[in-house]
Amino acid sequence: MIKIPLYLSIIKTFENLFCMQNTLEKFDRLVRELLEDESKKPVADFVPSGELYSTLDLSLSEEGVSEEAFEKALKELVFKTPRTATNAFFNQLFGGRNEKAILGDLMAVILNNSMYTYKAAGPQIGVEKVILREVCDMIGWDTNADGTFAPGGSMTNYMSMVMARDAADNNIRFVGVSSKMTVYTSKESHYSIPKNAAFSGIGRDNVRYVPADDQGRMRPSALSEMIEQDVKNGFQPIMVNLTAGTTVLGAFDPIRPVRDICDQHNMWLHVDGAYCGSVLFSERYKHLIDGIELVDSFSFNAHKMLGTPLSCSIIVTKDKKHLHDSFSNDASYLYQTDHDEFNLGKTSLQCGRRNDALKFWTLWKSVGTKGLAKIVDHQFELADVARNHVRNNPDYTLYSYDESISICFNYKGIPARSICTALYEHAELLVGYGSFGDDEFIRLVTINAQNETEDITQFFEILERFVAENEAVLLEATSH
Numbered sequence: 001m002i003k004i005p006l007y008l009s010i011i012k013t014f015e016n017l018f019c020m021q022n023t024l025e026k027f028d029r030l031v032r033e034l035l036e037d038e039s040k041k042p043v044a045d046f047v048p049s050g051e052l053y054s055t056l057d058l059s060l061s062e063e064g065v066s067e068e069a070f071e072k073a074l075k076e077l078v079f080k081t082p083r084t085a086t087n088a089f090f091n092q093l094f095g096g097r098n099e100k101a102i103l104g105d106l107m108a109v110i111l112n113n114s115m116y117t118y119k120a121a122g123p124q125i126g127v128e129k130v131i132l133r134e135v136c137d138m139i140g141w142d143t144n145a146d147g148t149f150a151p152g153g154s155m156t157n158y159m160s161m162v163m164a165r166d167a168a169d170n171n172i173r174f175v176g177v178s179s180k181m182t183v184y185t186s187k188e189s190h191y192s193i194p195k196n197a198a199f200s201g202i203g204r205d206n207v208r209y210v211p212a213d214d215q216g217r218m219r220p221s222a223l224s225e226m227i228e229q230d231v232k233n234g235f236q237p238i239m240v241n242l243t244a245g246t247t248v249l250g251a252f253d254p255i256r257p258v259r260d261i262c263d264q265h266n267m268w269l270h271v272d273g274a275y276c277g278s279v280l281f282s283e284r285y286k287h288l289i290d291g292i293e294l295v296d297s298f299s300f301n302a303h304k305m306l307g308t309p310l311s312c313s314i315i316v317t318k319d320k321k322h323l324h325d326s327f328s329n330d331a332s333y334l335y336q337t338d339h340d341e342f343n344l345g346k347t348s349l350q351c352g353r354r355n356d357a358l359k360f361w362t363l364w365k366s367v368g369t370k371g372l373a374k375i376v377d378h379q380f381e382l383a384d385v386a387r388n389h390v391r392n393n394p395d396y397t398l399y400s401y402d403e404s405i406s407i408c409f410n411y412k413g414i415p416a417r418s419i420c421t422a423l424y425e426h427a428e429l430l431v432g433y434g435s436f437g438d439d440e441f442i443r444l445v446t447i448n449a450q451n452e453t454e455d456i457t458q459f460f461e462i463l464e465r466f467v468a469e470n471e472a473v474l475l476e477a478t479s480h
């Protein structure tokens, strides 16, 4: 065996250390500069997509570039990127920058474990398991329950559909789908449901869209009728997907009556809580998912209401047998050794899997369950502030309801998309629009728990000033 002289190995170690130090300093510098710029300028300059490649040098070349050119290119890119953590970003269902969660995610990058085996991830497996156990306990499930992390709410929904399919017929994973299975979800649910029906072999055409009531919640009586009709026509109804926090109105579908319907037909019940399932952590708002202990699976995104960096998506199921049946390549979970309890690859969609649990753990560890509750409650308080502003001003029309963190409104009858697009292009505010029935409206989401009342008030001040200064232009745009 050739022995490397000790001094060479020491030099190598110092070299590595020096490079990493350099990188960390660069990172530190870039982040400081960005934060300073964000505090003065909460919205990045608008870069029209048609001008992207002429505005920024994104090109890649045969030869690398100098350190200076590299840092300059990176800085320009970072500075022109949409700022999702500021008090002017209300566009999607995430926002803010929770420093404890960020620390966890940065550590996950440095450690770079893969979560499939205890051998490769060690105590990080425990981090994930502790979170899943706590969540199952909070729901009220026993040790038979378990869960996993997946790369997003669309994928946790996908996992629920695969489990529902296999629970209906455990042979499908070997021979494929041959029966005419149907799944049910409300008209207001997320678009991943039909996509997942395609992925799972059930088929997009076999998704039934159940009508919602005037507040955007699934109507159980309509569901029941649709299922009965399908059974008459020779279909096999296998699952209902409910939503806790619909994408547009933030409505919560009723769990208990739907559970009864599922029991009558031996169907799987999943709750897609990607947006607002985190009300589980709040004593004040968990009544919105009343009956959650009765479902077969439940998913939520910690990167939405709880404010961890993207992505941090959890699915839990009442009976872990289904996770193993659908996602393990081994025969049955019953025959696994204790050790396999620590080999999370046996219950996951992926093989190599990044550590999404650590950022949630660092957050939860530091603020406690009460701290998570505060984060959730604060978003509802901000929503009340926004709703009151809309209600108390005759220039506004409100379309959403209480106990929702989506505040949907129109202002002075101006089409929502004209205002939203103009605000974006003028780098004033990032906010989106949505529709319910025949109405289209601006959708303000108070999901960034780092915002205060003043930030919400300021949102409306900016909007109102902008419209006052550009009213003619906005109305002109409308009439075409």
Ligand SMILES: *Cc1c(COP(=O)(O)O)cnc(C)c1O
Residues within 6 Å of the ligand: 093, 151, 152, 153, 154, 155, 157, 189, 190, 192, 243, 245, 246, 247, 272, 273, 274, 275, 301, 311, 313
């Ligand atoms: C955001 C969302 C999803 C999708 O989650 P991703 O993490 O973006 O894939 C699914 N359902 C609902 C209700 C959502 O709001």
